Amino acid sequence: MEEYLAELNESQREAVVYCEGPQLVVAGAGSGKTRVLTYKIAWLLKQGLRPSSILALTFTNKAAREMKERIAAIVGESTARWLWMGTFHSIFSRILRREAAAIGFPSNFTIYDAADSKNLIRTIIKEMQLDDKTYRPGMVQSRISNAKNALITWRAYEQNKELIESDIRCKVPELREIYKRYQNRCLQAGAMDFDDLLLQTNILFRDHPEILARYQDAFRYVLVDEYQDTNFAQHLIVKRLCEKQPHLCVVGDDAQSIYSFRGANIDNILQFRNAYPGCKLFKLERNYRSTQNIVNAANSLIDKNREQIPKHVYSEKEEGNKIRLLATYSDYEEAYTVAARIQEMKFAERDKYQDYAILYRTNAQSRLLEEALRKRNIPYRIYGGLSFYQRKEVKDVISYFRLVVNPHDEEAFKRVINYPARGIGDTTVQKLATAASTYNISLWQVLQAPLEYGVNINKGTAGKLAAFREMLAAFIEKLATLPADELALFIARESGLVNMLSQDRSTEGISKLENLQELLKGIVEFCEIRKEEGNTHVSLADFLAEVSLLTDQDDETDERRDKVTLMTVHAAKGLEFPNVFIVGMEEDLFPSAMSKENPRAVEEERRLFYVALTRAERNCLVSYARSRYKNGQTTMCVPSRFLRDIDSRFLEAVSTDRPASRVSDKPTVSEATHQIAASPRRLTRIEPTTHTAAQTDYSNLQIDMRVWHERFGEGVIRAFEGEGNNRKAVVDFDKCGQKQLLLKFARLKVIE
DNA sequence: GGCCGGGGCATTTTT
DNA sequence: TGCCCCGGCC
Secondary structure (H helix, E strand, O other), X not given: OHHHHOOOOHHHHHHHHOOOOOEEEEEOOOOOHXXXXXXXXXXXXXXXXXXXXXXXEXXXXXXXHHHHHHHHHHHOHHHHOOOEEEEHHHHHHHHHHHHHHHHOOOOOOEEEOHHHHHHHHHHHHHHOOOOOOOOOHHHHHHHHHHHHHOOOOHHHHHHOHHHHHHHHHOOOOOHHHHHHHHHHHHHHHOEXXXXXXXXXXXXXHHHOHHHHHHHXXXXXXXXXXXXXXXXHHHHXXXXXXXXXXXXXXXXXXXXXXXXXXXXXXXXXXXXXXXXXXXXXXXXXXXXOOOOHHHHHHHHHHXXXXXXXXOOOOXXXXXOOOOEEEEEEEEHHHHHHHHHHHHHHHHHHHOOOHHHEEEEEOOHHHHHHHHHHHHHOOOOEEEOOOOOHHHOHHHHHXXXXXXHHHOOOOHHHHHHHOOOOOOOOOHHHHHHHHHHHHHHOOOHHXXXXXXXXXXXXXXXXXXXXXXXXXXXXXXXXXXXXXOOHHHHHHHHHHHOOHHHHHHHOOOHHHHHHHHHHHHHHHHHHHHHHHHHHOOOOOXXXXXXXXXXXXXXXXXXXOOOOXXXXXXXXXXXXXXXXXXXXXXXXXXXXXXXXXXXXXXXXXXXXXXXXXXXXXXXXXXXXXXXXXXXXEEOOEEEEOOEOHHHHHOOHHHEEEEOOOOXXXXXXXXXXXXXXXXXXXOOHHHHHHHHHHHHHHHHOOOOOOOOOOEEEEOOOEEEEEEEEEOOHHHOEEEEEEOOOEEEEEEHHHHOOEEOO
């Protein structure tokens, strides 16, 4: 251990070995915060603490996994594996499952992700016959989420005069009723959303002191990473756990608090010393990541914020290049310039594409950048698409799993009852839903005996429902005996999902099938690992309990070859790159237009820019455009106020690299737009129209001709019906039988 | 059941 | 502009 301590600087070492009481470690950007946490845990183990008595909370699964690996490298895997290390959500969902009975939930409760909960909210708004323009599901969802993060239950909400009045003022008086119904429906379905995991933990600890005491005794030392991004619910959980013993270490950087829109409360870190009297403050101020110019520029920026813990971050690396400022005429030129710069710099610096990142405020900005990179054949990889687990085909099959583990799961039920199509339409589902709400039971319970619950359906439908019910019952029966991987495969096949996906021969169809296979492969691995750990039976419920919380870019499977990284600044937090481009530094974009009235929000935007700057190790280029295409129109832009916040000593303007004689040749807006329109991306989009145009002349099609259809594949024309615009062909497809197709849409191609 | 077009809309998103 | 949701249509 001593040799490890020797790897730390003095302030890091002090933070590691201090164990007397509550401790706040303010860790500047790039100051080796993870290293401190890692060594501190190793140190605690060395002091004789049992691994199972250490609770370490992180914000991402990735962070937890990486830290665990690093600790395992020091103290050995056999010790490290007993640590309670994970995200707030995963640790407390584990505890909630164990203690579920105390709060009236089943221990196999489902976790609703954001999409599930939004769907449920949408359903409730409809059921209440409210206008979904006034009650926008997204807005309702975030109001409910905020309430939960503030530990306001629906009961408390109802009784809170301020909230009720504010809802009336905002013309959404029914919010409390939506919240109430939403919560009851979750309970009915045996489901918790992400916020519930924290809210219910608090309720559990509040109402069951004996349970709380057990965990207080169990966790002798609590550590929290990224403390600046905790919300009130998380703060209170930690506070409760540490009531009896003072061994708490929180690490964070108030200057990097950028998630208030998700409920994070910067006051948790700012006021930590008030909440924990006797707390000792440690500051990690030496930045090991960036050159002096970058650190100094970032300091001069963040200095303009009022609310912060005083600190002086410094670098002892070389002075390095100044932050370079690129002013461009248009967003198009900005993208073009950045792409050109990357190519030049890569050549000059002799580094790789993967050493470059382009950071932006909003995802919408990526499009032009992608185009510009593509034109120059610069490989790139873009973060921020749908995560693997959010893809439809993956969610669909997982919904089957969910339903098998917890048949009352309403959202999963609705997703799969007619998927693959089995002739149970919306009307039938509506009838089931009405019965469910009349009798206050789950859809699954209605499905057991639809007629008895007064569901008015014909014999055919009743048969289809029974078939679905029996299929599910057969799955459920196997839950206790079959291991997760086998049951998963069984379900994927028997549900008809595999068949349906294999019939779709389009590119997307193939990739969907691949994703499904990827998931199944993942379950096999999951089982193997669990078995190696000594679990005899690994059930689908075990898999589900973990996978529901794995929404992040967790699958490193996609080759991270040599590519430029494109992502939002938010997504870049915690990462570092030798060369960073920050684009779109304009008023109303960065800082965003939505934050400009609120000084606290502007401070958060400034912190966001601080995060962006401090991602850079050697070179940081910042750009803005004078005009930008936004929401359907070109607008003139003003350079961001944040650019003026950076001390000019650390900044240098750069010409956009066009020879003076060509300045007048800069593309006009219309030229620029024209060029965009001529890009490959656009062409693909235009394609369908071209097809349709060609297709208006389908007179060449004749009976018995062999034709090809994009989705259905090859087939033979059997007949024609109708005239003119409504002319249809009856085609007998090899793969999926006879279909009637409107010729104007079908885009049939004749096969020679 | 799926596909089109119209209308409204438009940050950031570790779980 | 582009995306998402809904209603209308075969």
